[in-house]
Amino acid sequence: MRSPLPRGGSSPKIGALETLAVPLLPPAYVPPELSPTLVWSYAVGHHYNDLCAACWFTYLLVYLEGPSIGLSETLAGAVMLAGQLADGLATPIVGLLSDRTGPECQIASLGLGRRKLWHAGGTALVLVNFGLVVFSGLQPFAGDDGATAAYLGTGAALFNVGWAAVQVSYLSLLPELHPGRVERTRLQAAAYASTVCANLVVFGLFFCGTRLWPDHPFQFVALLVTAIGLATTVLFHRVVREAGCGAPLAVAAPPPPAGATAAAAAPAADDDAPVGPAFWFAQPEYHWCCSVYMFTRLLSNLSLTYLAFFVRDALSLPTSALSTVLATIYLASFGATFVQPSLARRLSRATVYS
Secondary structure, eight states: OOOOOOTTOSOOOGGGGGGOSSOOOOOOOOOOOOOHHHHHHHHGGGHHHHHHHHHHHHHHHHHHHSTTTOOOHHHHHHHHHHHHHHHHHHHHHHHHHHHTOOGGGOBGGGTBOHHHHHHHHHHHHHIIIIIIIISSOOOTTTTOHHHHHHHHHHHHHHHHHHHHHHHHHHHHHHHHHOSOHHHHHHHHHHHHHHHHHHHHHHHHHHHHHHHHSTTOHHHHHHHHHHHHHHHHHHHHHHHOOOTTSSSOOTTOOOOOOTTOOHHHHSOOOOOOOOOOHHHHHTOHHHHHHHHHHHHHHHHHHHHHHHHHHIIIIISOOOTTHHHHHHHHHHHHHHHHHHHHHHHHHHSOHHHHHO
């Protein structure tokens, strides 16, 4: 809105602004920075998922083919494939259902809005099927490899459905915590740091497990991963609040100052209008980026999954090497991320990525 002009009709000079009878409009309201407690509490909301993923891609096949379960290579691969297929199918479905979750399904008294409700439900599925089915070592169908594979495959599928529910709801909550890109970047950086710590924790736990509980190192890791994951999940739900659940969020602006219009008092949010799936599916760049990222993740996951077999079978190293060698490689990869920004500035992002 333009400031009113003096009665003479000419535009006032800069020095004459103080003589206007109508006060200037107050600046737009800018939400405060997120507190470190909120940032790190949000970051650990995906820590349980990260711990489980590190176990899943690194040790699952070794565990299924080992003496604890004793499945063949084919059946062990089928169990893992069942989980990955369930993950791929559940991810978009959970996203759509989470967006359509109405107030009647939310539990505001417990702080469970449409995002955290799915997060809590997914955590329950992960808890039951990761710790009590897949990595528990229990064999209700001992002696029948087919039934054992079906039992573990069902647990793997349900575990990945829960994993997808936690991931989708967790990422969907991020833009609701703050409208500014800077604060969202802080949240994402903290979440990445939590992911790095989760991988290192799993490698460290497996190293300790091979010494403290050498006959059942996988159960040792699963037990402590479950304990740590539940503790971080409780912290996330206690500190991070969702809109409509009785706690103020950073995106909620206070009442506008006296004399301010709605436009002047509106939060300084990003001008990111939501678009539907049809918009993205019509963009060639979308499919190109998805394909490049998919094959990159495929190479990364395959390397991580089968590197354990290379260390154990080809190099004939002790079981503890499954943690030390993988941790060394992971730390080297993490260290490369600090060099990447300077290389991208000197070369280009596409060149560095290639």
